[in-house]
Amino acid sequence: AQKVTQAQTEISVVEKEDVTLDCVYETRDTTYYLFWYKQPPSGELVFLIRRNSFDEQNEISGRYSWNFQKSTSSFNFTITASQVVDSAVYFCALSEEPGSARQLTFGSGTQLTVLP
């Protein structure tokens, strides 16, 4: 069975600090997909990134970067120079079905608070 663990329940940082959100996953499949979603106070989850298991290149998008390490089954998410608008719950998720997000398994989420 697949499992996603986000050990950090809550993190608080001061604006402009860098912050890393941890995600550790378990799966028996050799092909799988990892996701990060952001859930702002409005409640609507917003897709941030999808990573295929066969692509271990790290990715950077503006202030966001992701570090995928198959050896440690981790897919960590770093926000550089955090801003108040980054405050949200962030979910890491895993899917074993190629090409779609069917039956995503979500972690329990990390509540990030960025203080001005």
Added chain:
Amino acid sequence: GAGVSQSPSNKVTEKGKDVELRCDPISGHTALYWYRQRLGQGLEFLIYFQGNSAPDKSGLPSDRFSAERTGESVSTLTIQRTQQEDSAVYLCASSPRTLGGTGELFFGEGSRLTVL
């Protein structure tokens, strides 16, 4: 609007009553998902619809839960004889289900159900 629309946004009901939650997906999205999010927790998969295929109901927690979808349009999630443990936010998401696509899910803002 162009996004996933859910109604009602909030529903308070008495234990034992039936409730119906509605989801209007993004036009043209063939895949539709229902998830449940209990307070402070991750998302639990409930049911998945893909076009005219038989739905994947493997996540429904009991026979009090059912969902329908007509073609590729609106879906309704029905909870019969509600219990207090059914209190949660019920999130609907849709996806274009394009092979090789990003696997991104587009979420609605959820229906918050409170069972007294």
